[in-house]
Amino acid sequence: xxxREKLLEIKNLKQYFNLGKPNQVKxxxxxxxxxxxxxxxxxxxxxxxxxxxxxxxxxxxYDATDGEVIFKxxxxxxxxxxxxxxxxxxxxxxxxxxxxxxxxPRMKVADVIAEGIDIHGLAKSKSERMERVHxxxxxxGLTKEHANRYPHEFSGGQRQRxxxxxxxxxxxxxIIADEPISALDVSIQAQVVNLMKKLQREKGLTYLFIAHxxxxxxxxxxxxxxxxxxKLVELAPADELYNxxxxxxxxxxxxxxxxxxxxxxRTRRRITYDPAVHNYAxxxxxxxxxxxxxHFVYCSEQEFQQYKAKNKS
Amino acid sequence: MSNILEVKDLNIxxxxxxxxxxxxxxxxxxxxxxxxxxxxxxxxxxxxxTTKAIMRLLPPGNSEIKSGEILFDGKDLTKLNxxxxxxxxxxxxxxxxxxxxxxxxPxxxxxxxxxxxxxxxxxxxxxxAQERVIELLKLVGIANPEARFKQYPHxxxxxxxxxxxxxxxxxxxxxxxxxxxxxxxxxxxxxxxxLELMKDLQEKIxxxxxxxxxxxxxxxxxxxxxxxxxxxxIVEIGTVDEVFYxxxxxxxxxxxxxxxxxxxxxxxxxxxxxTPPNLLYPPxxxxxxxxxxxxxxxxxxxxxxxxxVSDSHYAATWLLHxxxxxxxxxxxxxxxxxxxxxSNK
Numbered sequence: 049x050x051x052r053e054k055l056l057e058i059k060n061l062k063q064y065f066n067l068g069k070p071n072q073v074k075x076x077x078x079x080x081x082x083x084x085x086x087x088x089x090x091x092x093x094x095x096x097x098x099x100x101x102x103x104x105x106x107x108x109x110y111d112a113t114d115g116e117v118i119f120k121x122x123x124x125x126x127x128x129x130x131x132x133x134x135x136x137x138x139x140x141x142x143x144x145x146x147x148x149x150x151x152x153p154r155m156k157v158a159d160v161i162a163e164g165i166d167i168h169g170l171a172k173s174k175s176e177r178m179e180r181v182h183x184x185x186x187x188x189g190l191t192k193e194h195a196n197r198y199p200h201e202f203s204g205g206q207r208q209r210x211x212x213x214x215x216x217x218x219x220x221x222x223i224i225a226d227e228p229i230s231a232l233d234v235s236i237q238a239q240v241v242n243l244m245k246k247l248q249r250e251k252g253l254t255y256l257f258i259a260h261x262x263x264x265x266x267x268x269x270x271x272x273x274x275x276x277x278x279k280l281v282e283l284a285p286a287d288e289l290y291n292x293x294x295x296x297x298x299x300x301x302x303x304x305x306x307x308x309x310x311x312x313x314r315t316r317r318r319i320t321y322d323p324a325v326h327n328y329a330x331x332x333x334x335x336x337x338x339x340x341x342x343h344f345v346y347c348s349e350q351e352f353q354q355y356k357a358k359n360k361s
Numbered sequence: 362m363s364n365i366l367e368v369k370d371l372n373i374x375x376x377x378x379x380x381x382x383x384x385x386x387x388x389x390x391x392x393x394x395x396x397x398x399x400x401x402x403x404x405x406x407x408x409x410x411t412t413k414a415i416m417r418l419l420p421p422g423n424s425e426i427k428s429g430e431i432l433f434d435g436k437d438l439t440k441l442n443x444x445x446x447x448x449x450x451x452x453x454x455x456x457x458x459x460x461x462x463x464x465x466x467p468x469x470x471x472x473x474x475x476x477x478x479x480x481x482x483x484x485x486x487x488x489x490a491q492e493r494v495i496e497l498l499k500l501v502g503i504a505n506p507e508a509r510f511k512q513y514p515h516x517x518x519x520x521x522x523x524x525x526x527x528x529x530x531x532x533x534x535x536x537x538x539x540x541x542x543x544x545x546x547x548x549x550x551x552x553x554x555x556l557e558l559m560k561d562l563q564e565k566i567x568x569x570x571x572x573x574x575x576x577x578x579x580x581x582x583x584x585x586x587x588x589x590x591x592x593x594x595i596v597e598i599g600t601v602d603e604v605f606y607x608x609x610x611x612x613x614x615x616x617x618x619x620x621x622x623x624x625x626x627x628x629x630x631x632x633x634x635x636t637p638p639n640l641l642y643p644p645x646x647x648x649x650x651x652x653x654x655x656x657x658x659x660x661x662x663x664x665x666x667x668x669x670v671s672d673s674h675y676a677a678t679w680l681l682h683x684x685x686x687x688x689x690x691x692x693x694x695x696x697x698x699x700x701x702x703x704s705n706k
Contacts, residue, residue, distance in 0.1 A: 094550060094551070095519075203636050203637075205636065233403035233637075234575055234577070234616060235403055235632065235633040236403070238619035238630040238632035239632040239634075242630055260549060262549065264621060266621065301549065303553075304549045304550045305549055305578065306553070306556070306581060306582040308605065308617065309581055309697075309700075310581045310602055311700060312581070313581040318557070321550075
């Protein structure tokens with residue numbers, strides 16, 4: 049773990065909306081984590097917990113209120129010239145949740161995909177541009193005949209493939225996938241997840257996979273972060289998080305997932321999370337602590353000792 | 362157990378500019394008193410159209426019930442006029458819609474919206490209705506109901522709104538409750554609460570529920586029986602144990618194997634290839650045949666009838682024909698078959 053290259057470091061990231069106004073919202077309130085090269089980091093939590101905002105702030109769709117996002121040693125949110133910004137935009141791309149809303153209905157698929165190629169001048173001639181588009185379509189499992197059609201002619205799963213092709217067009221290293229499968233049917237979800245895994249193997253991509261479907265996240269992610277009310281409460285390798293959740297919120301979240309197994313469902317017991325159980329004192333330092341190598345929990349010193357003790361037994 | 366609702370050979374078409382879309386092609390099922398029947402299937406498989414037909418909420422202009430019967434209480438719902446149907450809708454049969462954000466009227470207080478069916482159907486006075494609304498709000502677990510009564514939907518969170526929608530649906534103690542993806546728009550923790558609430562209420566008022574969803578986890582949680590729909594037909598129907606632990610139709614196999622199990626890793630997920638059929642041009646044979654790796658020649662030519670697996674379990678696949686070759690279901694399904702209670706004989 050230690051010797052792996054950090055692609056992205058997020059340090060104490062804060063994103064407040066309506067700053068200073070009475071309706072100020074702390075969408076992200078001091079989140080820190082790293083993403084290693086070539087891994088998939090899953091981010092889960094309920095709606096409004098700040099997981100999408102985290103993704104959008106990382107890619108600079110929002111300006112961070114405070115904190116740093118360091119991508120390959122450079123601060124994303126620092127002042128940037130147009131040229132630097134272009135370079136940055138090329139290396140980080142996003143796949144959006146709703147394949148119906150994220151494609152311009154008035155553009156042909158070829159132009160949707162090639163927009164990034166045009167902006168970054170990646171094709172020298174028209175024929176080279178089309179060649180790239182055809183190549184990309186084939187990569188995501190569509191055919192080149194699809195290039196001249198409009199988005200409305202495609203099903204949800206096919207549109208999501210177009211969204212993926214668009215993200216790949218500029219050859220990024222890092223892709224933020226914001227609930228890429230939640231708008232799709234079960235049988236199509238598997239197709240898209242398999243495609244994303246295949247592309248990761250072939251192109252060495254790094255993913256930040258934001259979702260609320262925990263079983264899919266478990267399947268695709270190497271590590272998973274759990275967010276609650278703008279804070280990261282637990283971060284651990286995927287198996288470790290499922291087998292040995294420590295934070296009470298993680299436990300309640302895991303106990304709420306229905307599994308496709310009637311026998312299991314009959315005996316399932318749901319745990320509810322009450323934030324009052326922590327009972328933190330005002331001056332107590334509550335922060336992310338490493339309970340086990342790679343397994344971080346947001347806790348106070350006292351809880352930290354308890355978690356550690358529990359782990360040993 | 363007696364049947365409260367029977368759907369017999371239902372055929373529904375939509376007339377569009379492109380031609381006739383045969384959305385429902387011969388659907389048969391019955392709903393027993395007090396049970397929960399889950400209908401699963403992907404978008405366009407006809408699950409919502411079926412339930413809208415039961416509620417008679419299909420758009421009057423371009424939809425047509427071509428044939429079939431929906432028997433409720435001895436009456437054929439397809440034959441009723443609008444007036445007669447209005448007496449049943451919301452009273453004996455009511456519905457919970459998918460999106461709690463859009464299914465409430467934003468300009469009316471929550472209390473007023475729950476009062477509506479009570480005044481309309483049960484002819485309660487305003488004061489009586491108000492009292493009953495407070496009761497209902499308590500029943501669905503909304504704290505401080507007196508204050509909540511006067512609030513508007515935007516003052517409620519998603520989960521709380523869905524509770525309000527459930528309160529409206531349950532206001533008249535319906536015999537049949539249709540829930541069309543009631544938890545799809547909600548978070549898992551809220552979903553778990555709503556599912557628990559529905560089960561709890563079902564016990565209290567002994568209603569039958571038709572539960573539409575595409576989440577197999579939710580099905581395993583709530584259903585007594587499951588109907589799997591594909592291409593406008595029910596392809597498999599049985600008790601929840603039979604469908605999950607002894608599935609027979611290749612489409613059900615595909616659905617079950619495409620869900621990641623919590624211990625699977627590093628191997629590709631099983632994905633059903635291709636896309637669902639276009640019912641503008643309904644296939645001649647089994648609608649699933651083009652995506653089915655087990656398809657035989659006959660699948661492309663003739664639609665399979667419902668074969669009986671057990672008294673409660675039926676599936677429409679030629680694989681169950683006595684002359685069909687024995688096939689091995691996918692590994693994920695075989696693992697499940699071992700779990701069927703009573704299968705270790």
